[in-house]
Amino acid sequence: MRDITRLKPALLGAAAMVLLATPGAAQAPAALSGLQTGIWELRDLGRSGRTPQHICVRNPERLLQVRHSGRACPRRILSQDSDSVTARYDCSGAGWGQTTVSAETPRLARIDTQGIHDGSPFHHVYEARRTGACS
Template sequence: MRRFHRIKPILTGAAAIFLLATPSVAQAPAAIAGVQSGSWELRDLGRSGARSQICVRNPARLLQIRHPGQMCPRRVLSEDGRSVTVRYECTGSGWGQTSVSVETPRLVRISTQGIDGGSPFNSSYEARRVGECS
C-alpha cells in the first residue's frame, strides 16, 4: 500500500495528459470551428428543396445530421482550410460519413451518407444560419 502512494501522482498525471490529448467527441474540426452557432435551416438538395431547422450550439453538430444528440466517436478522413470529411460510428444505431464545406460562417454545404436505424441514407443539404436558437 505504501508503494501505491508513491506512484499515485504519476498515474494521476498520466491520466490527465491522456485526457487532455484525446479530442472530445463534441470538439469541432478546425475547418468548421468558425461556423456561427444559432438556428440553421437545412434545405435538402435532393428532395425538391424540403426544409428543416436545427439548433447548432457547436459546429460539430453539422457533422451528425442523421444521428443528433448521440455521442458517436468520429475520425477525420480529410480536412483543409474550408472543408472537412469525417466518419463516425454510433453504437447500436448506425454510422455516417459527412463532408462539410464552409462557404461563409453562416452558409455551409453538407453531404452525408450512412446507416441510421438499419436503413441507408444519402443526403445533401445547403445549410444557412437564420437566427438564434429558441
C-alpha cells in the same frame, strides 16, 4: 544496460506528458471554427419541394452528425483543410455515417452525409444556412 531499464519508466512518463499537453483530437476542425452558432436551416438539395429542417447548433461540430442527432457517437476525422472536413462516426446499434461539411461563409455551408440509420441507407446533400439565434 541496467541504466536504460531504470530510465524507461521516466521516458514513458515524459512522452505521455508531451502527448497530453499537445492540442489535437479535442480541438474542433478548422473548417468548422468559423461557422456561427444558432438556428441553421437545412435544405435537402436532392429533394426539391421538401420542407427545410431547422436545427439549433450550439457547437458547429453538430453539423457533422445531422442524421444521428442526439446520440453520442464516437467520431474520427478522415480529412480536413481550412474550408472542409470529413468525419466518420459509429453509433453502435443505430448505424453509422460519413459526413463532409464545406464552409462557404460563417453563415453558409454544404453538408454531404451518407451512411446507415436504423438499418436503412441514407444519402443527403444539404445547403445549410444560419437563420437566427437559438431560443
